Amino acid sequence: MEYLDFELPIKELEDQLDKCQIIGAESDVDVSNTCKQIEKKLEETKKNIYKNLTAWQRVQLSRHPSRPYTMDHVRALCGDTFLELFGDRNFKDDKAMIGGLGKIGGQSFMIVGQQKGFNTKTRQYRNFGMANPEGYRKALRLMKMAEKFGIPVVTLVDTPGAYPGLEAEERGQGEAIARNIFEMMCLKVPIITVIVGEGASGGALGIGVGDKVYMMENTWYSVISPESCSSILWRSWEYKEQAADALKLTSFDMKKQKLIDDIIPEPLGGAHYDRETAFTAVEKYILKGYNELKDLSTADLVAKRMDKYSKMGEFKE
Numbered sequence: 001m002e003y004l005d006f007e008l009p010i011k012e013l014e015d016q017l018d019k020c021q022i023i024g025a026e027s028d029v030d031v032s033n034t035c036k037q038i039e040k041k042l043e044e045t046k047k048n049i050y051k052n053l054t055a056w057q058r059v060q061l062s063r064h065p066s067r068p069y070t071m072d073h074v075r076a077l078c079g080d081t082f083l084e085l086f087g088d089r090n091f092k093d094d095k096a097m098i099g100g101l102g103k104i105g106g107q108s109f110m111i112v113g114q115q116k117g118f119n120t121k122t123r124q125y126r127n128f129g130m131a132n133p134e135g136y137r138k139a140l141r142l143m144k145m146a147e148k149f150g151i152p153v154v155t156l157v158d159t160p161g162a163y164p165g166l167e168a169e170e171r172g173q174g175e176a177i178a179r180n181i182f183e184m185m186c187l188k189v190p191i192i193t194v195i196v197g198e199g200a201s202g203g204a205l206g207i208g209v210g211d212k213v214y215m216m217e218n219t220w221y222s223v224i225s226p227e228s229c230s231s232i233l234w235r236s237w238e239y240k241e242q243a244a245d246a247l248k249l250t251s252f253d254m255k256k257q258k259l260i261d262d263i264i265p266e267p268l269g270g271a272h273y274d275r276e277t278a279f280t281a282v283e284k285y286i287l288k289g290y291n292e293l294k295d296l297s298t299a300d301l302v303a304k305r306m307d308k309y310s311k312m313g314e315f316k317e
Helices: 005-026 032-050 055-062 070-081 120-125 133-149 166-170 173-186 201-205 226-234 237-247 251-256 275-293 298-310
Strands: 097-104 107-114 153-159 191-200 212-216 220-222 262-264
Touching: 005 032, 005 055, 055 191, 055 220, 055 226, 055 237, 070 097, 070 107, 070 153, 070 191, 070 275, 097 133, 097 275, 107 133, 107 275, 133 153, 133 173, 153 201, 166 173, 173 201, 173 298, 191 201, 191 275, 212 251, 212 275, 220 251, 226 237, 251 262, 262 275
Parallel strands: 107 153, 153 191, 191 212, 191 220, 212 262
Antiparallel strands: 097 107
């Protein structure tokens, strides 16, 4: 287990507990009471830390190297029913964007999402979860295919942003994202979006338009990352914590602003502490969202989606 800066008190107590258990196993000394005391203190420490997380600490949790990525969710939700589909039929297959057909709870879905790597080799292979224009065009191709056959769409968002390289701009990055947003607004099947990690900028919005939009508890969704915001406003990354607070990017802020529909609770410590519980919660919310949408007519579905997004940003003084 890798520990973040604010998790070091937990690490110290877990190390103490391990040493205590080793002493008990290797000697005749009764350490059961000591172990119970450490376990009690460990539980209290975890609750105190994770119930009072700052915006920046939630950003850190969303990037935790042990956190489940999109394909982890897909394998857990779909099992061996997932059939991955490739290519945008225009340029090439983008490995940062995955998509395909799978069954969740017996219901077929077209699943699209960004995929990060878990080590140096796979991070380069997946381009760190930053999709090129062909990735967004592949996503749109699959969503239009789902529309043709009446299959609902699930999108899983986890990206630090769309790839900002010269070649991506040459192939129309901005147009690809804008086209996806435009087409998803009019898609004639239910769309359920789940932010499972980072939801940064247009890279997230390119597959983020949904009838139901859910955020996992320790994720973030914003027009810009805290580091980039800090570098623009203060010419330094040192103010990233202040920027994270100001951006109101946490799931709780987004729910308060009525920009998402609900928050998916995570196990204490984050999704990586208890993956199975996290996967079960995501499945529950996807099926709940689908059940609320499946009986709507196509006209009502599209009208409600457009109305939902038209109301965003309204306020009264």
